[in-house]
Amino acid sequence: RLVHVDLPEKGGRLAILQIHAHQKPLADDVDLGIIAQETFGFSGAHLESLTNEAAVFALREHSQRITQQHLSEAIDKVMLGEKLECKPSQEEMWRVSVHESGHALLAETVNPQSVAQISVRSRGNALGYVRHYPEDDIHLYTQKMLEDQIMISLSGAVAEELILDTRSTGAAGDYQQALHLVEKMLVSGMSPLGVVDVERLDPEQRYDVTRRILSRLEERTKEVLNRNQERLMRIARMLEQEEVLSGEELRVNLENLG
Numbered sequence: 084r085l086v087h088v089d090l091p092e093k094g095g096r097l098a099i100l101q102i103h104a105h106q107k108p109l110a111d112d113v114d115l116g117i118i119a120q121e122t123f124g125f126s127g128a129h130l131e132s133l134t135n136e137a138a139v140f141a142l143r144e145h146s147q148r149i150t151q152q153h154l155s156e157a158i159d160k161v162m163l164g165e166k167l168e169c170k171p172s173q174e175e176m177w178r179v180s181v182h183e184s185g186h187a188l189l190a191e192t193v194n195p196q197s198v199a200q201i202s203v204r205s206r207g208n209a210l211g212y213v214r215h216y217p218e219d220d221i222h223l224y225t226q227k228m229l230e231d232q233i234m235i236s237l238s239g240a241v242a243e244e245l246i247l248d249t250r251s252t253g254a255a256g257d258y259q260q261a262l263h264l265v266e267k268m269l270v271s272g273m274s275p276l277g278v279v280d281v282e283r284l285d286p287e288q289r290y291d292v293t294r295r296i297l298s299r300l301e302e303r304t305k306e307v308l309n310r311n312q313e314r315l316m317r318i319a320r321m322l323e324q325e326e327v328l329s330g331e332e333l334r335v336n337l338e339n340l341g
Contacts, residue, residue: 090126093119099127103134110148118154121199121216125161133157155200155329159214163206171210178243179203179211180323181315182253185242185308186213186235187333188315192307193231198330203322210253226273229264233297234304236261241304242315265293314340 091099097119104115122130134149136157141149171179180203187201190213203211224232240254265274272278274292281289308315317340322328328336 090124091130093123096122096125096130099130100134103131104149107134107138108148110150112151113149113154114151117151118158121155121158121214123216129161133161136160159200159202159206159212162214163209163212165206171205175210176203177319177323178247178251179253180319181242181246182239182251183211183213184315184319184322185238185240185245187328188242188311188318188337189238189304189307190215190235191334191337192311193234196330196334198333200327200329201322201333202327204326224267226268226271229268229273230300233261233264233300234307236264237297237301237304238308241301241308242319245305245308245312246316246319261297262293265296268296269293 097115100115100119104113118133122133125133133154134157137149137153140153140156141147144153146153183201183203187198190197197215199214199216201211201213206212236257239257240250243250243254266281268274269276269279269281269289269292274296276284276288276292284292314337318328318333318336321336
């Protein structure tokens with residue numbers, strides 16, 4: 084018999100975290116509920132590794148207790164791997180800051196309170212990243228939700244073009260994500276073609292509808308970032324200086340910028 088075990092829901096993740104953190108000294112600021120919310124898609128093994136990595140971070144800092152920051156950094160370690168020793172040039176750092184600020188600003192525009200952290204510290208294969216979390220675990224996506232996610236994927240490259248006049252190869256992964264989401268729209272009957280057998284579409288027809296969807300959403304992305312160009316610049320400068328911003332810090336600064 085094959086028994087399929089789904090990944091834990093938020094409540095299950097919280098219970099698993101509580102089990103693995105039970106014997107560990109946690110600081111007063113630790114909220115495992117927030118960590119459970121930020122770890123959508125984590126398995127039980129991932130969550131065990133997370134608590135162990137947080138303990139290692141605390142040990143390295145000679146801290147007697149594991150803080151919320153240690154747990155947050157452990158999420159990044161489990162998701163993306165070790166920090167890279169090589170540091171990008173100042174020019175690359177500014178470009179990555181603009182790119183990631185574009186992602187974060189667009190995300191907060193279409194889905195407020197969704198950004199957990201922005202970083203331009205190189206980790207794994209990423210020079211920078213924006214970590215998101217949903218309000219609740221999501222299993223079904225509407226057309227608007229998919230289009231919003233496509234816009235978020237495109238916004239890094241659009242921000243580079245807006246501020247720096249050119250795009251870079253750093254957006255290659257974002258484009259793959261956008262194409263994957265467009266494919267979801269096609270098979271779900273959300274494209275201008277309506278309900279179709281995607282496998283029966285000829286390559287030219289498939290390419291044309293994909294290009295139309297991406298072009299329309301890229302224009303919407305440009306409109307949003309153009310309206311918020313000053314805020315984008317301010318957040319990018321702050322990120323370049325600080326290297327890491329929490330979602331709360333981002334939202335406070337966006338609110339102060341009006």
